[in-house]
Amino acid sequence: MRAISGRFSSVLKGKNEPGLEEITALLNFDETPAALVENETRSILFINSRLMRVVSYSHRDVFRKNVGFLFPGLDLSTSFSGEIRETQIKRRDLTPLKARVRFDFIDKGGKWTVIRVLPETLDEQERKLHLEDTYRLLTRFSRLADTGDIAEKIYQGVDIICEILGCETVCLYQADSSLPQLKRVAVSGNVEDFPRKLPSTDLMKLEKPTIWVTGSRIMTELHREARVKNIEYVASAPMLEGGGAFGLLVAAGKGGIPVSLSLDGMEMLASMLLALFQQQVLVNNLNERIERSMYSVNLKNQVFESMNEGVIILDNLLKIEQINPAAEFMLGYAAWEVKGQSYENILIGCDRLLPALVDAQKGKETLNVGKAVLNRRNGHAFPVLMKVIPVHLGESVSAIEILMMDISEHEESKAVTQQLEHRAVLGDYTAAFAHDVRNPINNISTGLQLLAATLDENDPSQDVINRMQGDCMRLDHLMESFLAFSRPMELKYEPFEVEPFLKRIIDRWLPRMSRVNVKPILHVEDQLPKIFGDPRSLENVFTNLISNALEAMTDNGDTLAIKAVKVLEINHHPLVEISVSDNGPGIPQDIKTRIFEPFVTTRKMGTGLGLAITKQIVNAHKGSIKVESFPGGTVFTVQLPADIGE
Secondary structure (H helix, E strand, C coil), rough: CCCCCCHHHHHHHCCCCCHHHHHHHHHECCCCCCCCEECCCEEEEEEEEEHHHHHHHCHHHHHCCEHHCCCCCCCCCCCCCCCCCEEEEEEECCCEEEEEEEECCCCCCCCCEEEECCCCCCCHHHHHHHHHHHHHHHHHHHHHHHCCHHHHHHHHHHHHHHHHHHCCCEEEECCCCCEEEEEEEEEEEECCCCCCCECCCCHHHCCCCCECCCCCCCCCCHHHHHHHCCCCCCEEEEEECCCEEEEEEEEECCCCCCCCCCCHHHHHHHHHHHHHHHHHHHHHHHHHHHHHHHHHHHHHHHHHHHHHCCEEECCCCCCEEEEHHHHHHCCCCHHHHHHCEEHHHCCCCCCCCCHHHHHCCCCCCCCCEEEEEEECCCCEEEEEEEEEEEEEEEEEEEEEEEEEECHHHHHHHHHHHHHHHHHHHHHHHHHHHHHHHHHHHHHHHHHHHHHHHHHHCCHHHHHHHHHHHHHHHHHHHHHHHHHHHHCCCCCEEEEHHHHHHHHHHHHHHHHHHHHCCCEEEECCCCCCCCCECCCHHHHHHHHHHHHHHHHHCCCCCCEEEEEEEECCCCCCCEEEEEEEECCCCCCCCHHHHHCCCCCCCCCCCCCCCCHHCCCCCCCCCCCCEEEEECCCCCEEEEEEEEEECC
């Protein structure tokens, strides 16, 4: 038996008259499993954490129960202080444990008795081997600092801790600085024992090393999860750093509490794990500082070489010392060609540059030259934005940097934007016009119907009336297309199967296909995911593509092929790709480049809005549509987001 504190020895020898709180506090310092029993009632008042690990019961489980609950057949009536007896200990799993116990009366009146379990149940050789294993494992842990990256070290460290403690599962939670939660970063054992995340309140409630056993009060979400999964004990120790919480070390199992598991050991191992983190941070910081010191020049050169902006470095005499590749590309000169030349021989076309350079020589801060037009080596002009930056060495200016940004693409984009805005305004006017025109058209159509009813069926005027009614119907269809193109879409997204969706559309077109001698072929990839979109609007997309394909084909046995497969974006988001292919004459090149623009069509009676509306619908689904055409066929390919669930 290990020696206990001098204060507790004094209490046991009867030199002091202790209180109940003092005794329970002292028992918690005793490294021997111990229980406090009230002699008069033979009831258990307290068991320390060491005995809790042996029996897998909490203090609450045994409080005020008869001493025979833990020590069956043990008679206190004939015992005396200092006596040692052979007995059995009942554990939670009902497996008996042979042990030797010692009785110690606490006060002179014989009010309380301490029953302590002598550590002789472990063979001396076993304890020696256990200590050797523990030393070996701790040595392995201490050497982790010399191996691998931090993630690998942490996983290895948790595995070693699991071996040291003899637990079924050990996991490490780390506090998330951006969210009020703990995230699981490493597990050894059953990965399903504990959740991936815990609320940060768990760390606040477990600010000291704690052992929870089944039947004890639920203190945290961690304990609640343990009870649900029938875990019998949970030991935890916080990892504290600079007064704050860094993480939480957790050990658990479904058997009895291992002898090697202790709160002191958990606290020590948590500190070692934290030290591993801190050491790695220090090493990383040191390596970063060394790398910055050793490679600062190289890094600057790499930045200089890789910049998208053109950079020209001038000396104090305004002669070129160096230019980067971007400036070489803009100006059409190689670096060796311009070195030593005056800037004005190369930067031709900007009158505002010289005053800015003179100010920079005087030490003024960054100067915006603004927009300028320079000339390349071949004489072509191009627009740039320019800045002049003085480079200081101490208090004097050692060099001057000229930064140039080519804004040719920006200017072109601006022109395109203006064109699109103009088109949008035109679309608004077109929509208003279409709405206003439809009513007179309907009135004319109604009038023609009434007029036809008053005439004889064989009246020659009937043919004229029929042609006029057909013109009214085409005008109404045109106005309807205008309105569909201009009004905002209201989409109702839902997941739906691809194959029945396409079959339903093809079935509606079979009579028309049969009349023009076109054979449909449908191929849908196995286990194709669902599409997440609006089925009604997407039905219009593929109806329009099929209609266009049939218009393009003749009646000499053509084939319409529809194929649906799964593809992946760069970010690995799944897409469903549906292609509609025909073997018609193809689309002229001048039309193909503008095929999705409004009012562009190859059909004499077409509105030119069908494919524009199709693209509009596909874009609203965050999808894409493209066309490939050649003599002898055209392929439209639509990509739509797949349903990936919650």
